[in-house]
Amino acid sequence: DAGVIQSPRHEVTEMGQEVTLRCKPISGHDYLFWYRQTMMRGLELLIYFNNNVPIDDSGMPEDRFSAKMPNASFSTLKIQPSEPRDSAVYFCASSPRTARGGYTFGSGTRLTVV
Amino acid sequence: DAKTTQPPSMDCAEGRAANLPCNHSTISGNEYVYWYRQIHSQGPQYIIHGLKNNETNEMASLIITEDRKSSTLILPHATLRDTAVYYCIVRSEGGSNYKLTFGKGTLLTVNP
Numbered sequence: 001d002a003g004v005i006q007s008p009r010h011e012v013t014e015m016g017q018e019v020t021l022r023c024k025p026i027s028g029h030d031y032l033f034w035y036r037q038t039m040m041r042g043l044e045l046l047i048y049f050n051n052n053v054p055i056d057d058s059g060m061p062e063d064r065f066s067a068k069m070p071n072a073s074f075s076t077l078k079i080q081p082s083e084p085r086d087s088a089v090y091f092c093a094s095s096p097r098t099a100r101g102g103y104t105f106g107s108g109t110r111l112t113v114v
Numbered sequence: 115d116a117k118t119t120q121p122p123s124m125d126c127a128e129g130r131a132a133n134l135p136c137n138h139s140t141i142s143g144n145e146y147v148y149w150y151r152q153i154h155s156q157g158p159q160y161i162i163h164g165l166k167n168n169e170t171n172e173m174a175s176l177i178i179t180e181d182r183k184s185s186t187l188i189l190p191h192a193t194l195r196d197t198a199v200y201y202c203i204v205r206s207e208g209g210s211n212y213k214l215t216f217g218k219g220t221l222l223t224v225n226p
Contacts, residue, residue: 004157031212043158043216056213091157095212102148103214105157 004106006092012112018080021109024073025094033103034067034077035091043091049075082113118202123221126196132189134220136202139183145206147178148214149187151198158201158216161187192224 005024013019025032033048047057052069060067064083069075079086089110093103119137126132138147148163162169162176164185169176175188189196201219 033214035216042218045213045215048213050212093157102150102160102163103158105159108155108157 004092004094004104006090006106006109008109009107010110010112012114013082015083015113016081017113018078019082019086019111019113021077021090021092021111023075023077023092023106025075025092026104027073028096029094029104030097031095031103032069032075033093033095034075035093035105036088037091037108038088046077079111082111084113087111087113118204118217120200120202120217120220122218123223126189126192126222126224128194128224128226129191132192132196132222132224134187134189134200134202134222135184136187137184138202138204141182141204142206145204147176147182147185148203148205149174149176150201150203150214150216151196152201152219153195153198161200192222194224194226196222197224198222 007022031050034046035043036046037043044059046059047067048055049069065079067077089108091105091108093105095103146163146165149161150158151161152158161173162171164176164178166178166182178185199219199221201216203214
């Protein structure tokens with residue numbers, strides 16, 4: 001298995017533009033998580049899905065952020081409009097239902113909003 | 115989930131054992147102890163987890179005290195590639211809470 005695949009690896013965009021981050025979880029994993037990491041706030045859970053259904057989005061910072069999981073093999077995190085304070089590394093992770101073995105994280109997307 | 119306390123940083127000589135402590139004095143009976151690490155610029159990586167028995171895998175050993183209020187992650191022969199931030203996380207299994215909440219972790223620096 002290729003692991004959790006995120007794209008793009010790097011994204012530089014101008015303030016006000018829409019940004020879409022993508023994630024392909026490991027096949028057969030029931031859970032998908034989106035995290036954001038900054039120096040100031042560390043790793044923060046934004047939202048997670050179980051069987052494509054959003055379970056907890058309490059970490060989503062504001063209405064500018066939205067996440068979808070249209071099928072078991074794909075998820076997106078969208079920021080519209082983007083702001084400089086959204087600059088961070090965004091990680092996607094997936095996990096099987098039994099949690100034995102923990103989460104598998106992707107390599108992350110480094111987002112810079114200028 | 116119970117809160118954990120870790121030292122912010124530790125040093126270890128290459129080839130020696132690295133022992134990373136974690137306090138989780140408010141842990142409850144159904145909560146597991148998880149360890150992850152994050153090497154610079156990479157996503158966090160699962161290392162090991164346990165409930166009350168000591169655990170060992172190809173990466174590390176996890177020693178949990180009898181009262182379960184603290185644990186130690188042991189890297190038996192640390193290498194330079196083990197330099198990373200190590201996170202100790204406590205989480206219950208089952209139910210509706212499936213979140214892993216990361217704290218600040220311990221920055222382990224392995225020196226040549």
